[in-house]
Amino acid sequence: PASMLQPERALLVRGALWLLCAYNLGALARGPSSQPQRLGSGAVRCSGCSMEAEEAQLEAVKALPSLEGKKGTWHLYIHKLRCWLPRELSEEEAAKAGDGEAAEEVVRPFLLLVYDSEGNILSCEPPKVEGEADTKASGQNLLCTGEDPSLEKVIDFLFQVMQRPKLIFVGPDAAKYKPGRPTRIQMADTLTAHLHREAAAYIDLQSGALPKEWEEESACEYVGACAPILEKVGIGCTFAPVPHHLIQLLVRQQIEPNLRRRAIQAGVAEEVAANPIAHLPPVLVDGIPLEFATHLFDVTAALHDSNVWTSLPPNVAYKVSYVLVRTMGKDGQEKRLRAQGYGVLASNEETGEKVLELHRTEEQALMALKVSVAPESEQQGVDGVRCLFVSPLDCPFEDLDDIDRYGWALGTPTAQALPLLCQMKMSEEENSMNVTRPGLLDYQWLEVACQALVATQPQVEQHVQSQEKGGKVQGASFDVEVITRASKGALEQITATVEICDLLNNNPDESSKSDK
Numbered sequence: 001p002a003s004m005l006q007p008e009r010a011l012l013v014r015g016a017l018w019l020l021c022a023y024n025l026g027a028l029a030r031g032p033s034s035q036p037q038r039l040g041s042g043a044v045r046c047s048g049c050s051m052e053a054e055e056a057q058l059e060a061v062k063a064l065p066s067l068e069g070k071k072g073t074w075h076l077y078i079h080k081l082r083c084w085l086p087r088e089l090s091e092e093e094a095a096k097a098g099d100g101e102a103a104e105e106v107v108r109p110f111l112l113l114v115y116d117s118e119g120n121i122l123s124c125e126p127p128k129v130e131g132e133a134d135t136k137a138s139g140q141n142l143l144c145t146g147e148d149p150s151l152e153k154v155i156d157f158l159f160q161v162m163q164r165p166k167l168i169f170v171g172p173d174a175a176k177y178k179p180g181r182p183t184r185i186q187m188a189d190t191l192t193a194h195l196h197r198e199a200a201a202y203i204d205l206q207s208g209a210l211p212k213e214w215e216e217e218s219a220c221e222y223v224g225a226c227a228p229i230l231e232k233v234g235i236g237c238t239f240a241p242v243p244h245h246l247i248q249l250l251v252r253q254q255i256e257p258n259l260r261r262r263a264i265q266a267g268v269a270e271e272v273a274a275n276p277i278a279h280l281p282p283v284l285v286d287g288i289p290l291e292f293a294t295h296l297f298d299v300t301a302a303l304h305d306s307n308v309w310t311s312l313p314p315n316v317a318y319k320v321s322y323v324l325v326r327t328m329g330k331d332g333q334e335k336r337l338r339a340q341g342y343g344v345l346a347s348n349e350e351t352g353e354k355v356l357e358l359h360r361t362e363e364q365a366l367m368a369l370k371v372s373v374a375p376e377s378e379q380q381g382v383d384g385v386r387c388l389f390v391s392p393l394d395c396p397f398e399d400l401d402d403i404d405r406y407g408w409a410l411g412t413p414t415a416q417a418l419p420l421l422c423q424m425k426m427s428e429e430e431n432s433m434n435v436t437r438p439g440l441l442d443y444q445w446l447e448v449a450c451q452a453l454v455a456t457q458p459q460v461e462q463h464v465q466s467q468e469k470g471g472k473v474q475g476a477s478f479d480v481e482v483i484t485r486a487s488k489g490a491l492e493q494i495t496a497t498v499e500i501c502d503l504l505n506n507n508p509d510e511s512s513k514s515d516k
Contacts, residue, residue, distance in 0.1 A: 304411030
């Protein structure tokens with residue numbers, strides 16, 4: 001609604017009330033769960049309920065009084081939280097486990113955030129039915145199953161909020177909430193929350209008519225799945241985006257940090273719960289075209305699945321260079337721009353780690369090679385750009401969400417198959433390594449180098465095998481055609497040259513040290 005799209009700072013500061021309630025409702029979500037398939041078709045069933053009980057629940061909701069005014073429009077945001085919590089045990093696991101035991105596996109939990117047009121955030125009181133098997137799992141809004149919330153869970157939660165509402169975040173005009181049925185529920189999930197926010201300016205405040213972009217949007221599959229069920233009880237269901245400030249000021253700055261602290265208290269390793277790399281900015285910052293980011297993930301996936309780490313000569317650098325032709329200036333004159341860098345491949349068979357390092361100078365590449373062959377106790381950080389393949393626990397949340405949102409390619413599923421694209425710079429004062437994101441030119445070098453190393457692998461192998469035993473591989477170079485999309489996302493075919501540089505066995509002369 002338009003009223004929620006303008007920041008109400010005073011309202012959001014009072015979100016501390018919500019922090020205290022989020023875990024009361026979830027309690028780390030350790031209760032048993034049937035874990036149904038997401039958005040299954042057919043009748044919606046409450047956990048463990050019979051068909052008669054389902055019909056009784058529908059009739060009970062239908063009999064509720066209709067909520068008036070702003071309370072009559074609810075919003076449901078199904079949000080995948082940026083934190084890690086112990087996975088909820090299944091019924092079978094819970095039966096075998098002792099009291100208080102939790103799964104060793106951690107998952108990203110989902111939050112079911114219900115709020116009305118007055119700014120009230122709602123949950124539900126626990127069932128007051130004598131002999132209720134599990135009141136914690138019933139109506140909880142924090143789900144830690146490791147799966148997307150099912151249609152069953154979403155509908156069950158909404159119905160329970162209608163029948164036993166509980167105010168957990170109070171808007172400016174709040175009064176005690178009584179059981180009631182909204183006339184309309186607008187929905188969005190993590191992947192669709194940003195869609196058509198600008199259309200809020202066209203809401204007809206007199207008639208209440210919504211922008212056609214919202215009415216016609218079908219990307220949030222919860223809308224299409226829930227609409228037929230809600231229609232049975234006289235509730236309309238459409239899509240609506242989530243106000244940006246609600247996500248940033250309430251979810252990002254308050255709810256998620258609180259849950260990360262609670263995760264540590266629950267036994268989640270601090271390096272997982274408070275991993276600073278998890279909060280790097282997205283790859284898709286201003287100036288990075290979506291087509292380029294998509295292609296970048298395509299080529300890193302191909303690199304991950306290749307065997308360059310085992311088949312190419314170890315402990316050497318690969319100088320990858322290419323020329324870009326650009327039209328510049330008012331006169332449209334073409335200029336040739338040369339780019340180059342030194343790639344170093346590193347891997348660990350025991351841990352499965354794979355890394356492609358980019359170093360702009362020969363000195364840095366030589367230092368990286370010396371570090372790679374030095375004893376672990378003597379190793380130190382070297383500045384440069386990295387493409388590391390990591391587990392989800394070491395991947396930035398922005399990347400995890402964008403992989404889901406855009407369907408970016410990943411390598412063959414392994415424990416460490418997600419590319420972490422970053423720039424590392426040693427801080428001598430703090431004796432630590434600062435991790436940031438690369439710039440567009442470094443991203444482009446990674447894009448080109450991934451393709452060039454994979455494409456020239458057979459030629460490099462053949463060349464190495466043709467050398468006499470103990471011979472040098474220094475100086476061999478190979479050309480290959482590759483694709484780049486760094487220029488506004490447009491497809492461009494260029495020639496890349498890969499040169500083998502055996503820096504450890506061939507001391508560079510002073511002239512080669514000036515390479516840029």
